[in-house]
Amino acid sequence: MTIAWNPETQEWHLHNGRTSWVLGVLPNGWIGLLHAGAPLAVGPSYAHLGPSDFAGFDNRVGEPVALALPVPGLGDFRVPGLVVEAADGSQVVEPRYVTHRILPGKPPLPGLLPGTYVEDDAEADTLEIDLRDEPTGLAITLTLSIFRDQPIVARSVHLKNFGGAKVVVRTAMSATLDLPDDDWNLLTFSGAWARERFPVDRPLVPGRQGVGSLRGGSGNEHNPSLVLRRPATTEAAGDCWGIVLAWSGNFLAEAEVGPFGTTRVRIGVHPDQFAWPLEAGESFTTPEALLAWTDAGLSAMSESLHELLRHRMARGPWRDAPRPVLLNNWEGTYFDFDHDRIVAMARAAKDMGMELFVLDDGWFGRRDSDDRSLGDWVVDRRKLPHGLDGLAREVKSLGLGFGVWIEPEMVNPDSDLFRAHPDWAIGVPGRKRTESRQQLVLDFANPVVVEHIASAIIEAIASAPIDYIKWDWNRFITEPFTPTLPPERQGEFFYRYNLGMYELYERLTTRFPHILFESCASGGARFDAGILAWAPQAWTSDDTDAVERLKIQWGTSFAYPLSSMGAHVSAVPNHQTGRLASLDFRAAVAMFGAFGYELNPTAMSEDDLATVRRQVAFYTERRDLFQYGRFLRLRSPFDGDGNETAWMVASPDASRAVVAHYRVLHRPWPHRDRLVVRGLDPAARYAVTCWDGFGAPMPTVERGGDELMTVGLGIEPPDPMPAGADADGHREVRGDFRARLFDLRKVEG
Numbered sequence: 035m036t037i038a039w040n041p042e043t044q045e046w047h048l049h050n051g052r053t054s055w056v057l058g059v060l061p062n063g064w065i066g067l068l069h070a071g072a073p074l075a076v077g078p079s080y081a082h083l084g085p086s087d088f089a090g091f092d093n094r095v096g097e098p099v100a101l102a103l104p105v106p107g108l109g110d111f112r113v114p115g116l117v118v119e120a121a122d123g124s125q126v127v128e129p130r131y132v133t134h135r136i137l138p139g140k141p142p143l144p145g146l147l148p149g150t151y152v153e154d155d156a157e158a159d160t161l162e163i164d165l166r167d168e169p170t171g172l173a174i175t176l177t178l179s180i181f182r183d184q185p186i187v188a189r190s191v192h193l194k195n196f197g198g199a200k201v202v203v204r205t206a207m208s209a210t211l212d213l214p215d216d217d218w219n220l221l222t223f224s225g226a227w228a229r230e231r232f233p234v235d236r237p238l239v240p241g242r243q244g245v246g247s248l249r250g251g252s253g254n255e256h257n258p259s260l261v262l263r264r265p266a267t268t269e270a271a272g273d274c275w276g277i278v279l280a281w282s283g284n285f286l287a288e289a290e291v292g293p294f295g296t297t298r299v300r301i302g303v304h305p306d307q308f309a310w311p312l313e314a315g316e317s318f319t320t321p322e323a324l325l326a327w328t329d330a331g332l333s334a335m336s337e338s339l340h341e342l343l344r345h346r347m348a349r350g351p352w353r354d355a356p357r358p359v360l361l362n363n364w365e366g367t368y369f370d371f372d373h374d375r376i377v378a379m380a381r382a383a384k385d386m387g388m389e390l391f392v393l394d395d396g397w398f399g400r401r402d403s404d405d406r407s408l409g410d411w412v413v414d415r416r417k418l419p420h421g422l423d424g425l426a427r428e429v430k431s432l433g434l435g436f437g438v439w440i441e442p443e444m445v446n447p448d449s450d451l452f453r454a455h456p457d458w459a460i461g462v463p464g465r466k467r468t469e470s471r472q473q474l475v476l477d478f479a480n481p482v483v484v485e486h487i488a489s490a491i492i493e494a495i496a497s498a499p500i501d502y503i504k505w506d507w508n509r510f511i512t513e514p515f516t517p518t519l520p521p522e523r524q525g526e527f528f529y530r531y532n533l534g535m536y537e538l539y540e541r542l543t544t545r546f547p548h549i550l551f552e553s554c555a556s557g558g559a560r561f562d563a564g565i566l567a568w569a570p571q572a573w574t575s576d577d578t579d580a581v582e583r584l585k586i587q588w589g590t591s592f593a594y595p596l597s598s599m600g601a602h603v604s605a606v607p608n609h610q611t612g613r614l615a616s617l618d619f620r621a622a623v624a625m626f627g628a629f630g631y632e633l634n635p636t637a638m639s640e641d642d643l644a645t646v647r648r649q650v651a652f653y654t655e656r657r658d659l660f661q662y663g664r665f666l667r668l669r670s671p672f673d674g675d676g677n678e679t680a681w682m683v684a685s686p687d688a689s690r691a692v693v694a695h696y697r698v699l700h701r702p703w704p705h706r707d708r709l710v711v712r713g714l715d716p717a718a719r720y721a722v723t724c725w726d727g728f729g730a731p732m733p734t735v736e737r738g739g740d741e742l743m744t745v746g747l748g749i750e751p752p753d754p755m756p757a758g759a760d761a762d763g764h765r766e767v768r769g770d771f772r773a774r775l776f777d778l779r780k781v782e783g
């Protein structure tokens with residue numbers, strides 16, 4: 035059991051040897067957070083870490099008391115975790131301890147809220163603390179689950195009106211975390227379309243700082259995750275917290291430094307444009323937040339989140355399965371394709387060793403451009419005279435899997451669906467609806483709409499042998515409103531929209547369990563922990579330029595595993611940047627993810643086709659490492675002038691690894707350089723083979739794990755020196771866009 039309760043001290047201690055959380059019932063019945071972070075001995079009381087004689091805030095207004103559920107209006111003037119409006123309009127509630135339960139395992143969240151789970155009760159223990167505010171009749175359950183194998187606590191909050199007059203939930207954070215000091219840097223992951231999840235790192239300052247989304251989806255602009263690191267924490271060592279929210283809708287993730295130098299973090303559904311009335315007997319549950327702590331540095335923090343998200347958030351047969359190398363036709367053809375063109379591309383893909391063909395946007399209605407047909411999920415026989423079925427069968431007869439693109443939550447005004455049901459598109463009656471990409475968003479808060487789309491999509495999918503679905507979402511929500519809710523419940527709209535989207539995912543994944551789902555939203559606008567419950571991988575970004583992808587994939591990897599990051603090699607000049615990176619460089623970047631190509635192979639030279647064949651073989655031979663290995667960040671593309679990046683994957687038993695070093699621009703007379711790697715066995719010898727491009731590798735050399743993890747791998751000059759190179763290795767290593775992959779295998783015996 036990883037949760038201890040001491041009735042004498044009234045303290046709970048959640049512990050697993052890698053982290054500890056100590057909570058206690060304060061004298062006034064509130065729940066204090068006495069400690070969270072480093073593992074502490076179980077047994078002693080930690081009451082001294084909290085307030086000694088807490089009796090409210092009399093004469094001590096604003097004292098930095100660490101609380102598990104901060105509420106406003108009682109003397110704590112920092113950001114609250116819970117704001118509930120009583121029937122009289124006041125916003126003062128005082129949740130006091132009633133009872134608690136300690137349960138083996140982890141009960142599922144209600145309804146369709148995505149959450150981590152266990153396969154065996156021994157994997158986690160759960161503490162449920164019941165609180166009550168008697169005057170309003172509000173019951174609150176704080177749920178904290180600690181995992182046996184990861185230094186992670188999952189938290190959610192359940193609210194129920196147990197019989198009082200109506201109350202309105204104005205703010206319900208999934209988690210708050212009160213820390214005793216402010217000596218932290220905050221990292222958030224921000225950007226824009228085609229520039230997602232660049233880490234933004236700044237020291238905490240007094241006041242509030244953070245990110246959020248009010249777009250109806252998690253968004254390209256900010257990610258529902260944050261990291262706190264000590265100023266001295268590096269990738270390899272030091273304290274840090276990694277916090278993610280399992281939710282794909284509006285969110286807030288922020289930290290506040292108070293006047294006494296304490297830090298309060300909170301994460302959850304964004305309180306703006308949110309209000310949830312609770313009539314007597316009604317309840318509301320927040321999404322789940324995951325809070326990971328380590329003193330072993332940022333890569334270790336990421337690793338623990340990766341493990342949990344890929345094995346205990348993702349579900350279904352694809353969770354642990356090797357992900358196929360695919361060819362997607364989007365950048366290869368855009369809307370301009372037909373049956374024969376696709377079959378020719380698929381044949382070339384097969385010839386290069388790829389395993390799945392994905393037919394992107396444009397196969398339905400009369401969709402020759404992005405201004406029509408969304409909502410009409412009927413195959414376009416002009417382009418595909420043999421139907422989806424005929425195409426899928428022909429592609430599959432080549433020995434490839436077959437996938438299709440859908441964007442089920444959208445409708446174009448120029449569509450049969452919109453002409454029949456204009457009221458199904460989101461908008462405020464009497465007001466103009468804002469179009470974006472010539473499309474409107476369907477009202478997924480309306481179960482009738484979800485039902486209709488579910489039937490149409492199920493019919494389309496069932497009509498053909500489909501193995502893979504790319505589910506896109508290409509605009510944000512404006513004029514939020516649903517006619518299905520009364521005026522006083524419109525604050526539920528965004529939350530209900532998101533649940534409607536999850537409902538459709540649930541319907542499709544239940545009906546077609548064999549299908550691998552990839553989530554996508556204008557690239558990476560819905561890359562969050564929640565969506566992984568149905569789609570174990572997501573399209574990371576519409577920017578396929580390899581230099582930009584180094585940054586995007588680096589930032590994405592703080593929370594999300596490589597198996598979840600769709601990464602494709604595209605043609606040059608790159609369609610987003612015009613850059614002409616080498617084919618080898620492009621592939622060496624995309625391999626650190628769920629690998630594929632997004633180009634027209636029928637337009638490629640024989641030389642390039644042969645190179646791709648070698649790349650695919652290289653990847654598939656090491657796929658388990660790339661998709662499920664330990665991912666360790668070594669050199670950041672955000673450091674210095676960003677000319678270099680390095681990262682690696684290693685098997686959990688340290689017997690194999692692939693290390694990648696990327697240099698964007700070559701500079702004459704480079705300094706000598708060795709790359710210190712991690713994740714190996716210091717006592718072992720490794721056979722090291724360097725691939726400078728995907729031609730013949732350099733001769734294999736043997737090096738010690740200790741040497742590689744202290745002195746490092748030879749990068750400049752390369753180790754071993756290429757045949758014919760001069761003393762500085764220059765002959766072989768000049769040129770921009772150079773990627774070196776080092777294959778490391780433990781030498782047995």
Ligand code: DGJ
Pocket residue numbers: 364394395404439506508554555556557558573575576
């Ligand atoms: C946006 C996606 O991110 C692209 O990959 C592509 O599927 C287009 N939509 C299709 O419209």
